[in-house]
Amino acid sequence: MTESTERTGPLVELRDVKVHFPIKSGVLFDRTVGYVYAVDGVSLSINKGETYGLVGESGCGKSTLGRGLLRLVEPTDGEIVFDGTDIRALKGESMRRMRRRIQMIFQDPLSSLDPRQSVESLLVEGLNAHGLAKDKAATAKRLREALAAVGLPASALSKYPHEFSGGQRQRIGIARALVLDPDLIVADEPVSALDVSIQAQVINLLEELQNEHGLTYLIIAHDLAVVRHIADTVGVMYLGGLVEEASSDDLYREPMHPYTKALMSAVPVPDPQVEDRRERILLAGDLPSPTNPPAGCRFHTRCPWAQPTRCADERPALREVLGGHRVACHYAEDIAAGRIRPHEVEPELVRPDDGAAPGDTGELIPTP
Numbered sequence: 001m002t003e004s005t006e007r008t009g010p011l012v013e014l015r016d017v018k019v020h021f022p023i024k025s026g027v028l029f030d031r032t033v034g035y036v037y038a039v040d041g042v043s044l045s046i047n048k049g050e051t052y053g054l055v056g057e058s059g060c061g062k063s064t065l066g067r068g069l070l071r072l073v074e075p076t077d078g079e080i081v082f083d084g085t086d087i088r089a090l091k092g093e094s095m096r097r098m099r100r101r102i103q104m105i106f107q108d109p110l111s112s113l114d115p116r117q118s119v120e121s122l123l124v125e126g127l128n129a130h131g132l133a134k135d136k137a138a139t140a141k142r143l144r145e146a147l148a149a150v151g152l153p154a155s156a157l158s159k160y161p162h163e164f165s166g167g168q169r170q171r172i173g174i175a176r177a178l179v180l181d182p183d184l185i186v187a188d189e190p191v192s193a194l195d196v197s198i199q200a201q202v203i204n205l206l207e208e209l210q211n212e213h214g215l216t217y218l219i220i221a222h223d224l225a226v227v228r229h230i231a232d233t234v235g236v237m238y239l240g241g242l243v244e245e246a247s248s249d250d251l252y253r254e255p256m257h258p259y260t261k262a263l264m265s266a267v268p269v270p271d272p273q274v275e276d277r278r279e280r281i282l283l284a285g286d287l288p289s290p291t292n293p294p295a296g297c298r299f300h301t302r303c304p305w306a307q308p309t310r311c312a313d314e315r316p317a318l319r320e321v322l323g324g325h326r327v328a329c330h331y332a333e334d335i336a337a338g339r340i341r342p343h344e345v346e347p348e349l350v351r352p353d354d355g356a357a358p359g360d361t362g363e364l365i366p367t368p
Helices: 062-069 092-101 119-129 136-149 154-158 166-178 196-213 224-230 248-253 258-265 272-277 332-337
Strands: 010-025 031-047 051-055 077-082 102-105 184-188 216-221 233-238 241-247 319-322 325-327
Touching: 010 062, 010 216, 031 062, 031 216, 031 233, 031 241, 051 062, 051 224, 062 102, 062 184, 062 216, 092 102, 102 166, 119 136, 119 154, 119 166, 136 154, 136 166, 166 196, 196 216, 196 224, 216 224, 224 248, 233 248, 233 258, 241 248, 241 258
Parallel strands: 051 216, 051 233, 102 184, 184 216
Antiparallel strands: 010 031, 010 077, 233 241, 241 325, 319 325
């Protein structure tokens, strides 16, 4: 295990990363009839020794982005630079060596652990894949150290996943990542499947491991409270793109993108008097389909502050509004200053598709 290191600039840089999944049709000959724009041009950086929290509702592309970073799914375009090396240019043995330095913790510890393997087999599997288990005594010591680091006894090595609680299984998943001595850990919803009391224990464990081993984290979550507790920087994703990014303190003190404001307003406040007085922002409709995202600002169909023409026609760039605070909104400053007032969002008008029933006039109809 490595000792804690000082924070010295970016460890990971994503530059205009895209992950598009083709939609195939046909029986004899597959042809591409469209794409799912799961991730559509995301740029961000994560400094060494820091935690980057990536949040957004289900379907926004945050998990796909995390898997794209490890090339568990192949990015369609863009650059992924890890410690000065473009991961997308690596092949074969070079990529295998790089994967030892980037590990992943999955959302559901039960489904991510093979129930037929003992804990010892689960932990040693990665060491074998990277040729790090040649010395049996050294390997046994390494496994015991990994378990001890996550608060489990050495006796757990001979047991199987079903013999542990949910929190203990997630600790095994963390140990499996930790045993390879990585530099970066991508944690995809690491506590969402756990009870609230266990969530706090796992979050505190991740922080302790970061301080002890100098780890860098990309934490993917939909729970804003979890991200606020652990993240140094927070990025908010919506429909494949990053709409806001700031330090955790700045983002939670003054969210500037309308979507972030709506997310924050949905988080309950433990003070009943404050909860009764505060204003809720209710979004109209559902998340648009990533196969056919809206033109212009992708949030404009649900945005209470959307303005005609510009929001519908021009996609806003992720720009710096304040020091280190980036927002993809044409009117972020005007909204913050109260110069633009929210309004009720009208139902988006859509045209029936080619499969409409016979006799359909094709007139514009409101979505439900």
